[in-house]
Amino acid sequence: MFASPTRRRSTAEERREDVLAVASREFAHSGLHGTSTESIAQRAGISHAYLFRLFGTKRELFIACAETCLQRTLETFRAAAKGDTPQERLDSMGGAYVEMLADRELLLAQMQLFAACSDPQIQEVARAGFKAIRDEVRLLSGAGGEDLHRFFAKGMLITIAASIDMPELGSPEAW
Amino acid sequence: MFASPTRRRSTAEERREDVLAVASREFAHSGLHGTSTESIAQRAGISHAYLFRLFGTKRELFIACAETCLQRTLETFRAAAKGDTPQERLDSMGGAYVEMLADRELLLAQMQLFAACSDPQIQEVARAGFKAIRDEVRLLSGAGGEDLHRFFAKGMLITIAASIDMPELGSPEAW
DNA sequence: GACATAAGTGAGTAGTCACTTACAATGCGG
DNA sequence: CCGCATTGTAAGTGACTACTCACTTATGTC
Numbered sequence: 001m002f003a004s005p006t007r008r009r010s011t012a013e014e015r016r017e018d019v020l021a022v023a024s025r026e027f028a029h030s031g032l033h034g035t036s037t038e039s040i041a042q043r044a045g046i047s048h049a050y051l052f053r054l055f056g057t058k059r060e061l062f063i064a065c066a067e068t069c070l071q072r073t074l075e076t077f078r079a080a081a082k083g084d085t086p087q088e089r090l091d092s093m094g095g096a097y098v099e100m101l102a103d104r105e106l107l108l109a110q111m112q113l114f115a116a117c118s119d120p121q122i123q124e125v126a127r128a129g130f131k132a133i134r135d136e137v138r139l140l141s142g143a144g145g146e147d148l149h150r151f152f153a154k155g156m157l158i159t160i161a162a163s164i165d166m167p168e169l170g171s172p173e174a175w
Numbered sequence: 176m177f178a179s180p181t182r183r184r185s186t187a188e189e190r191r192e193d194v195l196a197v198a199s200r201e202f203a204h205s206g207l208h209g210t211s212t213e214s215i216a217q218r219a220g221i222s223h224a225y226l227f228r229l230f231g232t233k234r235e236l237f238i239a240c241a242e243t244c245l246q247r248t249l250e251t252f253r254a255a256a257k258g259d260t261p262q263e264r265l266d267s268m269g270g271a272y273v274e275m276l277a278d279r280e281l282l283l284a285q286m287q288l289f290a291a292c293s294d295p296q297i298q299e300v301a302r303a304g305f306k307a308i309r310d311e312v313r314l315l316s317g318a319g320g321e322d323l324h325r326f327f328a329k330g331m332l333i334t335i336a337a338s339i340d341m342p343e344l345g346s347p348e349a350w
Numbered sequence: 351g352a353c354a355t356a357a358g359t360g361a362g363t364a365g366t367c368a369c370t371t372a373c374a375a376t377g378c379g380g
Numbered sequence: 381c382c383g384c385a386t387t388g389t390a391a392g393t394g395a396c397t398a399c400t401c402a403c404t405t406a407t408g409t410c
Contacts, residue, residue, distance in 0.1 A: 010387080031206065115290035118206075127340075152350075153332040155332075224361095224399085225357075
Protein backbone atom coordinates (compact mmCIF):
# COMPACT_ATOMS: atom_id res chain seq x y z
CA MET A 1 0.00 0.00 0.00
CA PHE A 2 1.75 3.07 1.26
CA ALA A 3 5.43 3.28 1.88
CA SER A 4 6.32 0.94 4.66
CA PRO A 5 7.33 2.70 7.91
CA THR A 6 10.40 0.49 8.21
CA ARG A 7 13.71 1.58 6.74
CA ARG A 8 14.73 0.60 3.24
CA ARG A 9 17.39 -2.03 3.36
CA SER A 10 20.87 -1.59 2.04
CA THR A 11 23.03 -4.29 0.62
CA ALA A 12 25.69 -5.59 2.96
CA GLU A 13 28.27 -3.98 0.70
CA GLU A 14 26.68 -0.54 1.06
CA ARG A 15 26.53 -0.98 4.82
CA ARG A 16 30.14 -1.98 4.92
CA GLU A 17 31.08 1.24 3.19
CA ASP A 18 28.99 3.32 5.58
CA VAL A 19 30.58 1.60 8.53
CA LEU A 20 34.08 1.97 7.10
CA ALA A 21 33.58 5.71 6.71
CA VAL A 22 32.36 6.12 10.27
CA ALA A 23 34.94 3.77 11.76
CA SER A 24 37.79 5.48 9.93
CA ARG A 25 36.91 8.78 11.53
CA GLU A 26 36.55 7.30 15.00
CA PHE A 27 39.74 5.26 14.81
CA ALA A 28 41.64 8.23 13.42
CA HIS A 29 40.81 10.27 16.48
CA SER A 30 40.84 7.73 19.29
CA GLY A 31 42.90 4.84 17.98
CA LEU A 32 42.26 1.12 18.02
CA HIS A 33 41.84 0.73 21.77
CA GLY A 34 40.33 4.15 22.43
CA THR A 35 37.37 3.56 20.13
CA SER A 36 34.50 1.26 21.02
CA THR A 37 32.72 -0.89 18.48
CA GLU A 38 29.47 0.11 20.15
CA SER A 39 29.99 3.78 19.33
CA ILE A 40 30.92 2.96 15.74
CA ALA A 41 27.75 0.90 15.30
CA GLN A 42 25.65 3.64 16.83
CA ARG A 43 27.04 6.39 14.60
CA ALA A 44 26.73 4.18 11.56
CA GLY A 45 23.06 3.61 12.40
CA ILE A 46 23.22 -0.16 12.73
CA SER A 47 23.04 -2.54 15.64
CA HIS A 48 26.18 -3.55 17.47
CA ALA A 49 25.50 -7.16 16.54
CA TYR A 50 25.32 -6.43 12.85
CA LEU A 51 28.66 -4.69 12.87
CA PHE A 52 30.24 -7.96 13.92
CA ARG A 53 28.40 -9.81 11.23
CA LEU A 54 29.83 -7.38 8.68
CA PHE A 55 33.43 -7.28 9.90
CA GLY A 56 34.03 -10.26 12.17
CA THR A 57 36.25 -8.62 14.76
CA LYS A 58 37.29 -5.16 15.80
CA ARG A 59 40.79 -5.82 14.54
CA GLU A 60 39.53 -6.79 11.10
CA LEU A 61 37.50 -3.60 10.97
CA PHE A 62 40.54 -1.58 11.98
CA ILE A 63 42.63 -3.26 9.31
CA ALA A 64 39.97 -2.59 6.69
CA CYS A 65 40.02 1.08 7.67
CA ALA A 66 43.81 1.13 7.51
CA GLU A 67 43.76 -0.35 4.06
CA THR A 68 41.34 2.20 2.63
CA CYS A 69 43.45 4.89 4.25
CA LEU A 70 46.62 3.62 2.56
CA GLN A 71 44.74 3.35 -0.71
CA ARG A 72 43.59 6.95 -0.48
CA THR A 73 47.14 8.06 0.16
CA LEU A 74 48.35 6.19 -2.90
CA GLU A 75 45.66 7.86 -4.99
CA THR A 76 46.60 11.28 -3.71
CA PHE A 77 50.18 10.70 -4.81
CA ARG A 78 49.15 9.34 -8.20
CA ALA A 79 46.98 12.35 -8.86
CA ALA A 80 49.75 14.75 -7.86
CA ALA A 81 52.72 13.15 -9.61
CA LYS A 82 53.22 15.86 -12.21
CA GLY A 83 56.38 17.58 -13.37
CA ASP A 84 59.29 17.29 -15.76
CA THR A 85 62.01 16.11 -13.41
CA PRO A 86 61.98 13.61 -10.55
CA GLN A 87 62.48 16.45 -8.09
CA GLU A 88 59.58 18.40 -9.55
CA ARG A 89 57.32 15.40 -9.28
CA LEU A 90 58.41 14.79 -5.69
CA ASP A 91 57.76 18.42 -4.83
CA SER A 92 54.34 18.23 -6.40
CA MET A 93 53.46 15.11 -4.40
CA GLY A 94 54.89 16.69 -1.28
CA GLY A 95 52.63 19.68 -1.79
CA ALA A 96 49.63 17.39 -2.01
CA TYR A 97 50.66 15.77 1.24
CA VAL A 98 50.98 19.12 2.98
CA GLU A 99 47.48 19.96 1.83
CA MET A 100 46.19 16.95 3.73
CA LEU A 101 46.91 18.94 6.88
CA ALA A 102 43.76 20.93 6.15
CA ASP A 103 41.63 17.84 6.76
CA ARG A 104 43.74 15.96 9.29
CA GLU A 105 41.75 12.76 9.38
CA LEU A 106 43.75 10.75 6.87
CA LEU A 107 47.00 11.70 8.58
CA LEU A 108 45.62 10.91 12.02
CA ALA A 109 44.55 7.53 10.73
CA GLN A 110 48.10 6.81 9.63
CA MET A 111 49.40 7.75 13.07
CA GLN A 112 46.95 5.38 14.70
CA LEU A 113 47.98 2.62 12.35
CA PHE A 114 51.62 3.07 13.34
CA ALA A 115 50.69 3.29 17.02
CA ALA A 116 48.74 0.02 16.90
CA CYS A 117 51.73 -1.94 15.58
CA SER A 118 52.28 -3.87 18.80
CA ASP A 119 49.69 -6.19 17.25
CA PRO A 120 51.68 -8.31 14.79
CA GLN A 121 48.89 -8.55 12.23
CA ILE A 122 48.45 -4.82 12.23
CA GLN A 123 52.19 -4.27 12.05
CA GLU A 124 52.28 -6.42 8.95
CA VAL A 125 49.59 -4.25 7.32
CA ALA A 126 51.53 -1.11 8.23
CA ARG A 127 54.80 -2.43 6.86
CA ALA A 128 53.27 -3.66 3.65
CA GLY A 129 51.42 -0.38 3.23
CA PHE A 130 54.52 1.68 3.83
CA LYS A 131 56.51 -0.35 1.34
CA ALA A 132 53.75 -0.12 -1.25
CA ILE A 133 53.65 3.64 -0.95
CA ARG A 134 57.43 3.91 -1.06
CA ASP A 135 57.60 1.77 -4.20
CA GLU A 136 54.82 3.70 -5.87
CA VAL A 137 56.42 7.06 -5.10
CA ARG A 138 59.75 5.79 -6.39
CA LEU A 139 58.05 4.69 -9.58
CA LEU A 140 55.94 7.79 -10.03
CA SER A 141 58.76 10.21 -9.39
CA GLY A 142 61.73 8.30 -10.69
CA ALA A 143 63.61 9.54 -7.64
CA GLY A 144 65.54 7.37 -5.20
CA GLY A 145 68.28 7.38 -2.61
CA GLU A 146 68.66 10.53 -0.59
CA ASP A 147 65.88 12.43 -2.38
CA LEU A 148 63.34 9.72 -1.67
CA HIS A 149 64.54 9.44 1.90
CA ARG A 150 64.08 13.17 2.41
CA PHE A 151 60.63 13.04 0.83
CA PHE A 152 59.42 10.44 3.29
CA ALA A 153 61.12 12.11 6.22
CA LYS A 154 59.22 15.29 5.46
CA GLY A 155 56.06 13.25 5.08
CA MET A 156 56.39 11.70 8.51
CA LEU A 157 56.98 15.12 10.05
CA ILE A 158 53.75 16.28 8.45
CA THR A 159 51.93 13.24 9.80
CA ILE A 160 53.10 14.05 13.30
CA ALA A 161 52.35 17.73 12.81
CA ALA A 162 48.77 16.67 12.18
CA SER A 163 48.57 14.65 15.35
CA ILE A 164 49.77 17.43 17.62
CA ASP A 165 47.83 19.94 15.52
CA MET A 166 50.77 22.16 14.63
CA PRO A 167 50.35 22.42 10.86
CA GLU A 168 53.05 25.09 10.67
CA LEU A 169 55.65 22.36 11.17
CA GLY A 170 54.90 21.28 7.62
CA SER A 171 56.35 24.41 6.01
CA PRO A 172 60.14 24.72 6.18
CA GLU A 173 60.02 28.53 6.22
CA ALA A 174 58.34 28.44 9.65
CA TRP A 175 61.42 26.86 11.18
CA MET B 176 64.87 -10.48 66.10
CA PHE B 177 65.42 -12.04 62.71
CA ALA B 178 64.51 -10.42 59.44
CA SER B 179 60.79 -9.89 59.30
CA PRO B 180 59.00 -11.99 56.67
CA THR B 181 57.26 -8.88 55.32
CA ARG B 182 58.90 -6.82 52.62
CA ARG B 183 61.01 -3.80 53.42
CA ARG B 184 59.21 -0.61 52.54
CA SER B 185 60.36 1.90 50.00
CA THR B 186 59.74 5.60 50.10
CA ALA B 187 56.88 6.81 47.94
CA GLU B 188 59.44 8.51 45.72
CA GLU B 189 61.30 5.27 45.07
CA ARG B 190 58.04 3.53 44.28
CA ARG B 191 57.04 6.25 41.91
CA GLU B 192 60.26 5.74 40.00
CA ASP B 193 59.76 1.96 39.85
CA VAL B 194 56.24 2.44 38.61
CA LEU B 195 57.30 5.04 36.05
CA ALA B 196 59.88 2.66 34.64
CA VAL B 197 57.36 -0.16 34.32
CA ALA B 198 54.57 2.05 33.03
CA SER B 199 56.81 3.66 30.42
CA ARG B 200 57.56 0.28 28.93
CA GLU B 201 53.94 -0.83 28.93
CA PHE B 202 52.61 2.42 27.51
CA ALA B 203 55.34 2.45 24.86
CA HIS B 204 54.17 -0.88 23.53
CA SER B 205 50.40 -0.76 23.98
CA GLY B 206 49.56 2.92 24.25
CA LEU B 207 47.36 4.80 26.67
CA HIS B 208 44.18 2.83 26.08
CA GLY B 209 45.82 -0.49 25.30
CA THR B 210 47.55 -0.72 28.67
CA SER B 211 45.69 -1.51 31.88
CA THR B 212 46.57 0.08 35.19
CA GLU B 213 46.12 -3.33 36.76
CA SER B 214 48.91 -4.84 34.68
CA ILE B 215 51.22 -1.93 35.46
CA ALA B 216 50.61 -2.32 39.18
CA GLN B 217 51.19 -6.04 38.96
CA ARG B 218 54.49 -5.74 37.10
CA ALA B 219 55.65 -3.00 39.42
CA GLY B 220 54.93 -5.27 42.35
CA ILE B 221 52.43 -3.06 44.12
CA SER B 222 48.69 -3.22 44.62
CA HIS B 223 46.36 -1.67 42.11
CA ALA B 224 45.01 0.61 44.82
CA TYR B 225 48.43 1.97 45.69
CA LEU B 226 49.16 2.88 42.07
CA PHE B 227 46.26 5.32 42.20
CA ARG B 228 47.46 6.77 45.46
CA LEU B 229 50.83 7.42 43.83
CA PHE B 230 49.61 8.87 40.54
CA GLY B 231 45.97 9.87 40.89
CA THR B 232 44.67 8.82 37.50
CA LYS B 233 45.82 6.78 34.54
CA ARG B 234 46.15 9.93 32.49
CA GLU B 235 48.41 11.58 35.05
CA LEU B 236 50.58 8.49 35.07
CA PHE B 237 50.73 8.54 31.27
CA ILE B 238 51.69 12.20 31.30
CA ALA B 239 54.39 11.58 33.89
CA CYS B 240 55.80 8.86 31.63
CA ALA B 241 55.66 11.17 28.63
CA GLU B 242 57.52 13.84 30.50
CA THR B 243 60.38 11.58 31.53
CA CYS B 244 60.52 10.35 27.95
CA LEU B 245 60.84 13.90 26.60
CA GLN B 246 63.44 14.64 29.25
CA ARG B 247 65.50 11.64 28.23
CA THR B 248 65.36 12.75 24.62
CA LEU B 249 66.61 16.19 25.57
CA GLU B 250 69.48 14.67 27.50
CA THR B 251 70.41 12.47 24.57
CA PHE B 252 70.68 15.53 22.35
CA ARG B 253 72.63 17.51 24.93
CA ALA B 254 75.13 14.71 25.31
CA ALA B 255 75.55 14.38 21.54
CA ALA B 256 75.73 18.05 20.54
CA LYS B 257 79.39 18.04 19.55
CA GLY B 258 81.09 19.48 16.49
CA ASP B 259 82.59 22.64 15.05
CA THR B 260 79.76 23.77 12.77
CA PRO B 261 75.99 23.78 13.19
CA GLN B 262 75.69 21.06 10.58
CA GLU B 263 78.26 18.90 12.32
CA ARG B 264 76.44 19.25 15.60
CA LEU B 265 73.12 18.39 13.94
CA ASP B 266 74.68 15.34 12.32
CA SER B 267 76.08 14.24 15.62
CA MET B 268 72.69 14.59 17.32
CA GLY B 269 71.03 12.84 14.41
CA GLY B 270 73.42 9.95 14.82
CA ALA B 271 72.48 9.67 18.47
CA TYR B 272 68.81 9.57 17.48
CA VAL B 273 69.41 6.81 14.95
CA GLU B 274 71.13 4.81 17.67
CA MET B 275 67.90 4.90 19.67
CA LEU B 276 66.51 2.47 17.10
CA ALA B 277 68.55 -0.24 18.79
CA ASP B 278 66.39 0.07 21.91
CA ARG B 279 63.08 1.16 20.43
CA GLU B 280 61.26 1.86 23.66
CA LEU B 281 61.90 5.58 23.86
CA LEU B 282 60.84 6.05 20.25
CA LEU B 283 57.73 3.92 20.72
CA ALA B 284 56.82 6.03 23.73
CA GLN B 285 56.97 9.16 21.60
CA MET B 286 54.68 7.57 19.03
CA GLN B 287 52.18 6.70 21.71
CA LEU B 288 52.32 10.23 23.04
CA PHE B 289 51.48 11.61 19.60
CA ALA B 290 48.76 9.02 19.11
CA ALA B 291 47.08 9.92 22.40
CA CYS B 292 46.70 13.58 21.44
CA SER B 293 42.94 13.43 21.04
CA ASP B 294 43.00 14.10 24.78
CA PRO B 295 43.56 17.87 25.04
CA GLN B 296 45.67 17.68 28.18
CA ILE B 297 47.94 15.13 26.58
CA GLN B 298 48.09 17.11 23.36
CA GLU B 299 49.29 20.08 25.35
CA VAL B 300 52.10 18.01 26.86
CA ALA B 301 53.09 16.77 23.42
CA ARG B 302 53.12 20.25 21.90
CA ALA B 303 55.08 21.76 24.75
CA GLY B 304 57.53 18.86 24.64
CA PHE B 305 58.02 19.14 20.92
CA LYS B 306 58.62 22.86 21.15
CA ALA B 307 61.05 22.43 24.03
CA ILE B 308 63.08 19.91 22.07
CA ARG B 309 63.01 22.06 18.95
CA ASP B 310 64.23 25.10 20.90
CA GLU B 311 66.94 23.12 22.62
CA VAL B 312 68.20 21.63 19.36
CA ARG B 313 68.20 25.06 17.76
CA LEU B 314 70.22 26.39 20.68
CA LEU B 315 72.62 23.46 20.89
CA SER B 316 73.31 23.35 17.19
CA GLY B 317 72.97 26.97 16.20
CA ALA B 318 71.12 25.74 13.14
CA GLY B 319 67.71 26.95 11.97
CA GLY B 320 65.43 27.22 8.99
CA GLU B 321 65.68 24.48 6.43
CA ASP B 322 68.47 22.59 8.20
CA LEU B 323 66.48 22.37 11.41
CA HIS B 324 63.37 21.38 9.49
CA ARG B 325 65.25 18.57 7.78
CA PHE B 326 66.70 17.41 11.08
CA PHE B 327 63.28 16.99 12.64
CA ALA B 328 61.80 15.46 9.52
CA LYS B 329 64.46 12.79 9.62
CA GLY B 330 63.82 12.34 13.32
CA MET B 331 60.13 11.71 12.80
CA LEU B 332 60.88 9.18 10.08
CA ILE B 333 63.12 7.36 12.54
CA THR B 334 60.38 7.43 15.15
CA ILE B 335 57.97 5.81 12.74
CA ALA B 336 60.62 3.37 11.56
CA ALA B 337 60.79 2.22 15.16
CA SER B 338 57.06 1.69 15.41
CA ILE B 339 56.81 -0.49 12.31
CA ASP B 340 60.14 -2.09 13.19
CA MET B 341 61.94 -1.22 9.96
CA PRO B 342 65.14 0.33 11.32
CA GLU B 343 66.68 0.41 7.86
CA LEU B 344 64.42 3.38 7.04
CA GLY B 345 66.68 5.43 9.31
CA SER B 346 69.70 5.23 7.00
CA PRO B 347 69.45 7.21 3.76
CA GLU B 348 71.70 4.81 1.87
CA ALA B 349 69.05 2.06 2.22
CA TRP B 350 66.65 4.08 0.11
C1' DG C 351 57.11 1.51 74.29
C1' DA C 352 53.69 4.86 72.71
C1' DC C 353 52.42 7.80 69.14
C1' DA C 354 52.20 9.87 64.59
C1' DT C 355 52.84 9.34 59.98
C1' DA C 356 53.59 7.21 55.86
C1' DA C 357 53.47 2.85 53.02
C1' DG C 358 50.65 -0.46 51.50
C1' DT C 359 46.48 -3.58 50.51
C1' DG C 360 41.80 -6.68 49.97
C1' DA C 361 37.78 -6.32 48.40
C1' DG C 362 34.99 -4.05 46.39
C1' DT C 363 31.88 -0.57 42.74
C1' DA C 364 29.65 0.71 38.79
C1' DG C 365 30.32 0.64 34.38
C1' DT C 366 32.25 -0.76 29.75
C1' DC C 367 34.20 -4.04 26.64
C1' DA C 368 34.18 -7.23 22.45
C1' DC C 369 31.54 -10.61 20.95
C1' DT C 370 27.28 -14.18 20.65
C1' DT C 371 22.79 -16.26 20.34
C1' DA C 372 18.33 -16.63 19.00
C1' DC C 373 15.11 -14.60 16.53
C1' DA C 374 12.45 -11.25 13.26
C1' DA C 375 11.65 -8.46 9.09
C1' DT C 376 12.49 -7.94 4.23
C1' DG C 377 12.50 -8.59 -0.52
C1' DC C 378 13.58 -11.32 -4.61
C1' DG C 379 13.21 -15.46 -7.90
C1' DG C 380 10.01 -19.02 -8.99
C1' DC D 381 2.23 -15.65 -3.26
C1' DC D 382 5.44 -18.77 -1.40
C1' DG D 383 10.13 -20.25 -0.15
C1' DC D 384 14.34 -18.78 1.24
C1' DA D 385 18.55 -16.25 1.45
C1' DT D 386 19.80 -11.96 3.27
C1' DT D 387 19.43 -7.97 6.19
C1' DG D 388 18.87 -6.72 10.61
C1' DT D 389 18.21 -6.65 15.85
C1' DA D 390 17.08 -7.27 21.22
C1' DA D 391 19.06 -8.99 24.74
C1' DG D 392 22.27 -10.93 26.54
C1' DT D 393 27.48 -13.11 28.17
C1' DG D 394 31.54 -13.12 31.00
C1' DA D 395 35.62 -10.75 31.30
C1' DC D 396 37.73 -6.58 32.14
C1' DT D 397 37.96 -1.41 33.22
C1' DA D 398 39.49 2.70 36.09
C1' DC D 399 39.00 4.01 40.43
C1' DT D 400 37.62 3.94 45.78
C1' DC D 401 37.22 2.85 50.69
C1' DA D 402 38.11 1.00 54.85
C1' DC D 403 41.61 -0.96 56.74
C1' DT D 404 46.47 -2.92 58.22
C1' DT D 405 51.40 -2.72 58.88
C1' DA D 406 55.84 -0.66 59.15
C1' DT D 407 59.07 2.89 60.61
C1' DG D 408 61.30 6.87 62.60
C1' DT D 409 60.98 9.89 66.94
C1' DC D 410 60.50 11.24 71.65
